Amino acid sequence: MKIAILVDSLRNKGGVERIVLEQAKYLNADIYAGRYNLNTTFAGFKKLKIKTLIPSTFPQKLGSLILRKKYATLKLKKYDFYIFHGGASLEAAKNHKPNIWYCHSPSRYLYDLYIEELKKHNLIIKPFFILITTILRTRDQNNVANIDTILVNSMNVQKRVQKYYKRKAKVLYPFVDLNAFKWLKQGDFYLSTARLDPIKRIDVLVRAFKQMPNKKLIIASSGTMEQKIRKMAQDHKNIKVLGWVSEKKLHQLYGTCIATLSVSYKEDFGLIPIESMACGKPCIATKEGGHKETIINKKTGLLITPKNIQEIIKAVNWVTPERAKQMRKECEKRARRYSLKEHMKRLRKLMDEAR
Numbered sequence: 001m002k003i004a005i006l007v008d009s010l011r012n013k014g015g016v017e018r019i020v021l022e023q024a025k026y027l028n029a030d031i032y033a034g035r036y037n038l039n040t041t042f043a044g045f046k047k048l049k050i051k052t053l054i055p056s057t058f059p060q061k062l063g064s065l066i067l068r069k070k071y072a073t074l075k076l077k078k079y080d081f082y083i084f085h086g087g088a089s090l091e092a093a094k095n096h097k098p099n100i101w102y103c104h105s106p107s108r109y110l111y112d113l114y115i116e117e118l119k120k121h122n123l124i125i126k127p128f129f130i131l132i133t134t135i136l137r138t139r140d141q142n143n144v145a146n147i148d149t150i151l152v153n154s155m156n157v158q159k160r161v162q163k164y165y166k167r168k169a170k171v172l173y174p175f176v177d178l179n180a181f182k183w184l185k186q187g188d189f190y191l192s193t194a195r196l197d198p199i200k201r202i203d204v205l206v207r208a209f210k211q212m213p214n215k216k217l218i219i220a221s222s223g224t225m226e227q228k229i230r231k232m233a234q235d236h237k238n239i240k241v242l243g244w245v246s247e248k249k250l251h252q253l254y255g256t257c258i259a260t261l262s263v264s265y266k267e268d269f270g271l272i273p274i275e276s277m278a279c280g281k282p283c284i285a286t287k288e289g290g291h292k293e294t295i296i297n298k299k300t301g302l303l304i305t306p307k308n309i310q311e312i313i314k315a316v317n318w319v320t321p322e323r324a325k326q327m328r329k330e331c332e333k334r335a336r337r338y339s340l341k342e343h344m345k346r347l348r349k350l351m352d353e354a355r
Contacts, residue, residue, distance in 0.1 A: 001080040003029040004096070006071070008086030010045060011037045011056055013221070013244055014195055015271040016104055017045075019174055020085055024048050026344045027083075032074070034067040034088055040222075040244065064088065081351060090143035098355050101147040103169065105157050105268040110137045111164045112266070141165070149354040151347075153269040154290040170350060174271055175343035176278045176335055180247070183280035183332070184255030186325055189216035190284075190316060191257035193250065193272055194264060196223030201263045201306075206232045206239060208312040213238050215316055217261075220245045220253050254279040259319045263306055267291055273301060278335035280328035284315045294338070300331045 007020050010033045021044050024031050030049045037056040038046055053070045054063055071091035076082075082099040084090055087107045093099055109117045110133055121129050144150075150169040152158045161169040190209075194200040202219065206229060209217040215238060219229065222243045233239040245253070254260070260276040262285040269290035273283040277300050285291040287303035295301040304315045 002078060003027045003081045003083065004032060004076055004079040005029045005083045005085065006032045006089040006092055006096070007034070007084075008067070008088045009033065009035045010041050010050070011035055012040060012195060012223070013042055015174060015269070016085055017041050018271065019102070021045060021048075022175070022177075022340060023083065023344075023347065026347075029083070030079075032076070032089075034071070034086075035063065042247065044247075081355065083351075084147070087140060087143075090140070090147065093143055093146035097146075098148050099146075100149045100151055100351060100354050101144070102151045102153070102172065103157060103161060104153050106160050106164045107136075107140060109133070110140060112160060149350065151350060154293055156289045156293065157268050172346055172350060173338055173343065174269055174274070175340040176271070176274045176338050177340050178278055178335065180251050181254055181275050181278035181335075182251075183328060184252065186258060186321060187256040188321075189218050189257055191253055191260045191276075191281075192217065192219045192262075193221050193253075193260070193275075194262055195221055196225040196229050198225065199265050201265060202229055203232060204263060204306060204309060205261055205312065208309040208316070209239050210236050211309065212313060212316065216240075218242065218253060218257070220250060254281065257281055258321050259284060259301075259324045261312075261316075262286070262291065263304075263312065264288075270294065274335055274338045277301070277331035278338075280331045282319055282324050282327045282331055284312075284319055294334070296330065296334060300327060300334045 005020060005024055010017055021042050032051045034053050035056040036050055036052045054067055067088050068091050071089055074092045075095050082096040084101040144165050150161055150167055151172045152161055152169040153174050158169050158171055161167055192205055196202055217239045219241045230241050233241050254275055259281050260272055260283045262270055262272040262283055267289040273285055273294045276283040283301040285295055287305050295303055297303045302315050302319055304311050306312050
């Protein structure tokens with residue numbers, strides 16, 4: 001089969017980008033990306049065939065409108081099957097069948113985080129926000145109706161799909177490359193690799209470690225909050241902000257840390273815990289969303305409800321180097337459930353069923 005993968009954006013080093021990269025390699029698929037920046041995403045994309053719809057430098061809001069129009073008028077003819085990632089790319093679903101949508105989550109600002117987003121706007125902006133989101137929600141519902149099969153990354157997202165689209169979805173868990181992520185040794189630091197975005201709550205981690213000068217934190221990521229995070233961490237020698245790092249460096253950090261931290265708000269699935277467990281390292285994570293599916297509490301990590309930074313401090317002090325090392329075997333065993341091989345095997349099976 002000749003396969004095309006359509007995705008909203010390839011500009012970060014996140015879970016969606018990693019999944020698209022590996023799926024494209026395995027399926028020998030062409031990629032159509034709304035926006036694409038090789039300098040800020042995984043270097044592996046350089047070897048793949050990628051068609052970009054709009055320049056990555058376009059302003060975000062204007063670019064989103066143009067991107068939706070581009071996808072809505074796109075008509076590809078030379079492919080036998082289409083895989084969609086993201087919300088904007090679904091504009092093209094009506095013209096591209098048979099298809100599958102790998103839903104990482106229904107657009108959160110339109111659905112489960114709508115009230116939180118609405119509260120961020122003043123009385124003048126709120127009516128416009130309500131109008132725009134109402135239009136986009138209707139359009140989103142129509143686009144999803146053109147999807148043949150919905151796949152989701154977790155049971156957590158499966159419930160959202162049922163709630164907001166009244167559709168049944170099949171779970172296809174994300175993966176970890178067990179050959180790349182593995183235990184190397186135990187170092188003297190805790191690790192965060194989550195994107196520097198408000199929903200990831202990295203600022204909360206920094207505030208906690210500022211009160212633990214004897215505990216080291218390394219942050220290996222970037223995002224819209226990078227300058228703020230760097231400013232918060234300055235003059236604190238126990239906190240290092242590296243920005244995006246190479247794949248080799250990322251594997252080395254995972255393989256040598258004490259434990260990882262993932263305190264995202266209502267995480268859809270979360271790759272950090274399974275990458276961490278593959279390296280034999282426990283993960284301290286919020287007791288929310290996908291974290292509850294992957295982490296076995298007090299065996300492969302620690303699930304917490306971070307009402308304040310004291311909860312994070314308490315958790316870091318509980319996951320001592322000695323306790324983390326004792327969790328190694330359980331972590332590695334758990335990670336094998338999310339192997340790259342199993343993901344691709346199930347993906348191929350689901351594609352065959354969808355044809």
